Amino acid sequence: MLTAYWWVGFSFQTSLVAPRGSGPSASTGRPGCGKLVDMEFEPLHRNFGARVNGIDLAGPLTGEEVAELHAAIDEYSVLLFPQQNMSDEAQMELTSALGEPEENHVTFGRTGEIMYIGTVGNVIDDDTKHDESATHTRSMKGNNLWHSDSSFRRVPSYVSILHAYEVPGEGGATEFVSQRCAYDRLGSDTQAEINDLHVLHDYVFSRTKTAPVHDNHAASLPPIEQKLVRRNPRNGRRNYYAGAHARSIVGWNGIDSRRLIDELNDLATRPEYRWSQDWRPGDTLFWDNRCILHRGTGYDADRYRRNMRQTRVRGSGPTLDE
Known part of the structure; x- marks a missing residue:
């Protein structure tokens, strides 16, 4: 069984060059407010996440701003930018500024068409939407499982960018947890046990729990072997890499394999470790798929419309090469 310890949180950076733990909150070990040049950061959760003010994501970004965003992603894992005046064109420019856009696996898998932006929600156009009984709505319910975007791809996603245009009057929140913080809660013996393990991530395994997967789509996404424990290249912090797509531990029998994955997922997703984003139109959210x-x-979906547009930044390479 896993041995878990409480993690006491982290201090928010006050500058790009400040050492970790410096700044106003360093003496308490609890999140405070910090600043990276012109961007103001406020905590979302005691362990991760920041609300960011002082930047227009829809405008052209300087090289310095892009570098600051990368540093903030590494530090806080989830970034909320309220009141952004976004468009598809601006979101694609933002995504490209952060790295190589990742193609939409659903569209490519079903039709072979390459697209880099997609809708999370039920809208069809300004007047019509999918209702609860629609195949589209049923397939979207797979997003209600705890997961990391594209962990089932050979080169998994680095960051997801989601912008809200229309939000339901009730429901439709998105919840987040940190596998980095969960790794820190493990006992040292358990950390040592899992550090060198590999895990198979399988889209079909996870998504067929909620809806059938199109045959062509399934064929385009065979199970992929990933490292179970990943290390952030900037700050050296480790996290495990599990979630609903994690099917089995390579080289382990089925019972022990599922027990470990289920225990890791349970430890990460307990209610006290969650942060929930209650969307408002104009919100833009980044999250680090390497650890979140x-x-x-x-x-x-019968009562409400939901229109969110999502892009992703491709990771730097296979996890097995990290």
Whole structure:
């Protein structure tokens, strides 16, 4: 069984060059407010996440701003930018500024078409939407499982960018947890046990729990072997890499394999470790798929419209090469 310890949180940086733990909150070990040049950071959760003010994501970004965003992603894992005046064109420019855009695996898997932006929600156009009984709505319910975007791809996602245009009057929140913080809660013996393990991530394994997967889509996404424990290249902090797509531990029998994965997922996703984003139109959210799990919470598609646009930045390479 896993041995877990409470993690006491982290201090928010006050500058790009400040050592970790410096700044106003360093003496308490609890999150405070910090500043990276023109961007103001406020905590979202005691362990991770920041609300960011002082930047227009829809405008052209300087090289310094891009570097600051990368540093903030590494530090805080989840970034909320309220009141952004976004468009598809601006979101694609933002995504490209942060790295190589990742193609939408659903569209490519079903039709072979390469697209880099997609809708998370039920809108069809300004007047129509998918209701609860629609195949599209049922397939989207797979997003209500705790997962890391594209962990089932050979080169998994670095960052997801999601912008809200229309939000339901009730429901539709997105929840987040940190597998980095969860790794820190493990006992040292358990950390040593899992550090060198590999895990198979399988899209079909996870998504067929909620809806059938199109045959062509399934064929385009065979199970992929990933490192179970990843290390951030900037700050050296480790996290495990599990979630709903994690099917089995390479080289382990089925019972022990599922027990470990289920225990890791349970430790990460307990209610006290979650942060929930209650969306407002104009919100833009970044999250680091290398260490964050997220899930949707559902909404009544018969009553409400939900229109969110998502892009992703491709990772730097296979996890096995890290």
